Amino acid sequence: MKLKNIINYLLVALLAIQLVSCDNKESLDSTFNATPTERLNAREKELDDLLASSEFGWKAVYFTDNTQLGGFTHLFKFKDGKVDMASDFDNDTSIFASEYDIVLGSTVSLVFTTKNRIHLLSDSNSFPTAALRGKGYKGDFQFLYYGQDNGQIIFRTNRTFQELRFVKATTSDWTNLALNRAMAPNVTGANTRPLFRLLETNDGTKVSQFDFNYTNASRFATSNSIETGSSLTNNIGIAYTPTGIVVSPAIKVGNQELTAFTYDPATGNFNATGTGGVSASIKYTTKPLVITNDYKILLPGNQQNVYGYLAANLGAAPSNSLYANTLLAAANATLPANQKISRIQIYFNAGGENYIAYTFNGGKPAIYHDFTVTEDAVNKTLILSDFGWSTGTAPAFLAAIDKEFFDIKGLYVKKEKFTIGASNTIYTFTSASSNFRITTYAFQ
Structure with missing residues (x-):
């Protein structure tokens, strides 16, 4: 290559680097020149626009404390400081209107300012078990905004800093919410089924069994291995869906984590399937897994x-x-x-x-x-x-x-x-x- 051409290429490259450097400098200058208040105001508008952007609103399955409580599905439709809300907390899955606000503090947060279904989880006078007396369902109604991820809004709860994700809702989420409640008796277990239940997992090579005891009020199950000497547990919070349940924490089988279980009305079982032969099932048995003396x-x-x-x-x-x-x-x-x-x-x-x-x-x-x-x-x-x-x-x-x-x-x-x-x-x-x-x- 001739020296003249080499010089021309170098000049072009240097010019390109300079232009990029200028653009980056302008971007950084724009960011750092903004005052903290201006940045929070921009963040506030971003969240407000985002909340109103989903045609059918948002859905959140809120596990307030998955060490002792299950999950509660909430649906939200936001517009101009008003929110329509429904939940499967109880059999009333109607839509209720209330107000919300976006509050500026150390960060931007969404606050449900007037009473609605979400507040049922924060009422300390309403508690599902004696251990939660005075604590209610440990819920929150203020959520700190932490951005977006693949179309989902990421929040953290104000009290416990627990992550909560809003996903875009569909029309069927609203129309089928009552089916969540219809699933509840299947999780509790019908009189027509055997009394005893178990959680059975298969990692593709070995089948393991755990007892299964579910408390309807807290939507929480305790599940302990029946193998002698084993201390393995799968204590899980449960949330209802129209076709089954989702669990948190996930049930780990082998190196896979299973969260979604489908209800089989013929057997009464709840089944989850992974890959490579991995599966888990909550099923009935006619006698206790461990019979004592x-x-x-x-x-x-x-x-x-x-x-x-x-x-x-x-x-x-x-x-x-x-x-x-x-x-x-x-x-x-x-x-x-x-x-x-x-x-x-x-x-x-x-x-x-x-x-x-x-x-x-x-x-x-x-x-x-x-x-x-x-x-x-x-x-x-x-x-x-x-x-x-x-x-x-x-x-x-x-x-x-x-x-x-x-x-x-x-x-x-x-x-x-x-x-x-x-x-x-x-x-x-x-x-x-x-x-x-x-x-x-x-x-x-």
């Missing part, structure tokens, strides 16, 4: 043991089955308003006797049902056999619930690891052939 201390020849269902303390226990609650409600419905069942107390080896004491409010006399005790050592159940009533014959209003204690296949007895409202050890008594499970305090 906890019943053996109740056999003849042991010391006295007493267990009590106290309606005031344990009536809302999540370990009661829906079927047990239904039977209790039916029995109470036949009684005067001031004479409901207050306790069902089961005595084993009490001076050589075994009996169930049904006690009531309002001065109604207690009713006693005596029984004898045997075991099914193979199936590890405790079998109670009728030995007479204090009333001579079985009271009709107690017949249905009492029958469950005397299931011919027996009762599974389990010493639980949790407590409810007191330090007493919790024992559950579960029918081996129905969906009956009742929660009791141990009184020894």
Whole structure:
């Protein structure tokens, strides 16, 4: 190449570099010449324009604390300081109007300034579990703006600095929101399904099983490995969708993370599929995954043991089955308003006797049902056999619930690891052939 041409190329290159440098300098000058207030004002307009830009508004699945709570779907349509909002917090999925504001502080934030569905999660007087008394659902109504990512708006909650993403909503998100609520009973589990449930994972080479216990009020499930010596857990928050659920944190199977589960109405299972044979399923089973020997201390020849269902303390226990609650409600419905069942107390080896004491409010006399005790050592159940009533014959209003204690296949007895409202050890008594499970305090 001739020296003249080389010089020409170098001049062109130097000119290009100079032009780029000037452009960058102008851009930087423009940024740094703006005052903090001007930059915040620009950010405010950016967020306001963005909120109004989605034709059908925005959707957020808000997991306020996925260590103890599930997720709640909210839909928003913003315009000129007004917002239309709907949620699946409860069965009212109607659209409500309120106001919002974009507030300038250390950063720009979206604030829902008048009461609407989002505020249900921040009401400290409304709490799903005793552990959250005074804390509500740990929600927020002010969200700090942190920009955009692939069409999503990124916020962080004002109180806990937790990330929350708004994604563009569709018309079906609004019309199908009620289907989220229709999914709730399938997650809780129907009386027509077996009582026991499990989470089963397959990493392509190994199948693992975890027990599965779901609390509807908090939308939260605890799930522990049944393998001896394993401490692996999959405790998860659950949010409803029209076709199933999404979970947070994700369930890790192998090196994959599964979050979306589809409901199968034929089996009642919730199924998630990864790649390479990876899958997870929440499914039913006809017996406990782990059957304990906890019943053996109740056999003849042991010391006295007493267990009590106290309606005031344990009536809302999540370990009661829906079927047990239904039977209790039916029995109470036949009684005067001031004479409901207050306790069902089961005595084993009490001076050589075994009996169930049904006690009531309002001065109604207690009713006693005596029984004898045997075991099914193979199936590890405790079998109670009728030995007479204090009333001579079985009271009709107690017949249905009492029958469950005397299931011919027996009762599974389990010493639980949790407590409810007191330090007493919790024992559950579960029918081996129905969906009956009742929660009791141990009184020894």
